[in-house]
Structure formats: C-alpha cells, structure tokens
Amino acid sequence: MEGQIDQADLRIKKLAVAIIIVFHLVGLLGFLIPAAQPYFIRLVPFHLLLMFAVILFSYNADIKRLLLFVCGVFLCGFLVEVLGVKTGKIFGSYYYGTTLGFKIAAVPILMGVNWVILIFSTGQMIKSLKIRNGILASLIGGVCLITFDFFLEPVAMKFDYWHWDWHEIPLQNYVAWFIVSVILLKFYYALGLKQQKYIGTTMFVSQLIFFVVLYMTR
Numbered sequence: 001m002e003g004q005i006d007q008a009d010l011r012i013k014k015l016a017v018a019i020i021i022v023f024h025l026v027g028l029l030g031f032l033i034p035a036a037q038p039y040f041i042r043l044v045p046f047h048l049l050l051m052f053a054v055i056l057f058s059y060n061a062d063i064k065r066l067l068l069f070v071c072g073v074f075l076c077g078f079l080v081e082v083l084g085v086k087t088g089k090i091f092g093s094y095y096y097g098t099t100l101g102f103k104i105a106a107v108p109i110l111m112g113v114n115w116v117i118l119i120f121s122t123g124q125m126i127k128s129l130k131i132r133n134g135i136l137a138s139l140i141g142g143v144c145l146i147t148f149d150f151f152l153e154p155v156a157m158k159f160d161y162w163h164w165d166w167h168e169i170p171l172q173n174y175v176a177w178f179i180v181s182v183i184l185l186k187f188y189y190a191l192g193l194k195q196q197k198y199i200g201t202t203m204f205v206s207q208l209i210f211f212v213v214l215y216m217t218r
Contacts, residue, residue: 009060016058017202023047024206031159031214041159045101045110051203052113055120061194069191070116073184077115080180081107091177092170097160115184117203118145122181123188124200134189142182144204146174151211158218 027047030040059066082105084090100108122141131137153169156162164170 012058012060013197013199016054017198019054020051020199020202020206023050024210028210028213032217037159041099044099044159044161048100048110048113048117051117054199054203055117058199059194059196065191065193069120069188069193072187073116073119074112076184076187077119077180078107078109078112081111084176088165091173093165094162094173095165096162099160100162118148118207119181119184119188120193121200121203121207123185123193124196125204126185127189127195128201134186137189138182138185141185142178145181146178148204148208148211149174149177151208151215154218155211155214158214 027040027043030036030043056066056070080090084092085095085106088094096103096106096108096111100110100114102109122144123137126137126141126144129137129140131140153164153173157164157167164173
C-alpha cells in the first residue's frame with residue numbers, strides 16, 4: 001500500500017513539473033511574438049494562479065503548516081507592497097499597472113500570491129542544497145531573489161506589471177527585496193515544510209529563464 005502511495009505521489013510530482021515547464025515555455029513564446037503579446041499579457045493572472053495551485057495540490061505533507069506559510073507570506077508580502085506604494089519609503093516610488101489584475105489599496109491581490117510562489121520555490125530550491133543553518137539558507141535565498149528581481153524589473157515595466165517614477169529602478173528596491181525575502185525565507189525554514197522533489201527548483205529556474213530571455217530581447 002505504501003509503495004502505491006509513493007508511486008501516486010511521484011506521478012503527481014512529475015505532472016506538476018511538466019505543467020510548470022510547459023506553461024512557462026508557452027508563455028515565453030507568446031511574449032516573444034509581438035502579435036500574441038496582448039493576449040498572453042491578459043493570461044498573466046491565470047498563470048500565477050495556476051502556479052499557486054500547483055504548489056497547493058502537489059504538496060504531500062502537513063497541510064496545516066503549508067496553509068500557515070501561505071497565509072503568513074501572502075499577508076506580509078501584500079501589506080509590505082501596500083506600504084511600499086503608499087509611502088515610497090520601502091522599495092522606492094512606484095505604482096502598479098493593469099497586467100496583474102484587481103487591486104486593493106492600489107496593489108494587485110496577486111502580489112501576495114506572487115510572494116508565496118517566489119518564497120516557496122526559492123526555499124525549496126535552497127533546501128535541496130542541504131544547508132542546515134536557516135539563517136545562511138535564507139541569506140543565500142535572498143541573493144537568488146535579488147538576482148531574479150534584477151531581470152524581472154525592466155520586463156515588468158515593459159509589460160505594465162508596475163512602473164517606477166522617472167523610469168529608474170532605485171538601489172533601494174534591491175536592498176528592500178533582499179531584506180523582505182530573507183525575513184520571509186526565515187519564516188519558511190522555521191515552519192519546516194517538507195521538501196517537494198524537483199518542484200521548487202523547477203519553478204524558480206523556469207521563472208528565471210522566462211525573465212532572463214525577455215530581459216535580453218526587450
């Protein structure tokens with residue numbers, strides 16, 4: 001019976017990995033074809049929700065811990081974005097466009113979802129390196145995320161995710177991203193979420209490749 005459960009779980013993991021790769025690849029092709037761009041931009045919210053669903057439905061351990069992680073990171077990530085937009089004192093002065101959909105307090109709700117996806121995938125990827133010190137793992141994860149953000153920012157402005165005043169990305173943004181990322185990653189490691197083989201690494205690498213290619217071709 002246990003062997004059957006393991007096989008079923010492995011099939012779910014393989015399906016999840018396939019969904020991540022295929023949808024990022026198709027999305028990348030859509031963004032690279034000018035005629036298709038308007039249609040694929042409209043699909044960005046659905047893509048984020050799909051990746052969020054992959055995380056939830058492929059997780060095979062204590063669901064209460066996962067939900068605590070999701071709620072904690074969603075609320076913290078969303079609230080820090082609200083404070084960031086309202087004050088301009090966290091990330092710098094910026095505002096959101098229309099691509100990410102419905103907003104509350106001038107911030108798309110999906111930004112909370114985006115933080116969950118990024119922290120989960122990065123946490124899982126760094127955890128696969130078998131680093132036992134949670135602080136060190138969080139710091140390494142923070143470096144990975146500011147590297148990711150470096151490629152993300154110009155692409156985000158081009159496709160109306162968000163915009164910086166004077167079209168300049170301030171150094172403050174990367175410092176804040178690092179600090180917020182490290183705090184949320186420390187929360188991730190403190191919860192002791194179970195390693196989900198391949199899923200986190202696949203999701204982070206797929207997103208990184210997606211934005212690196214768009215960054216190089218912008």
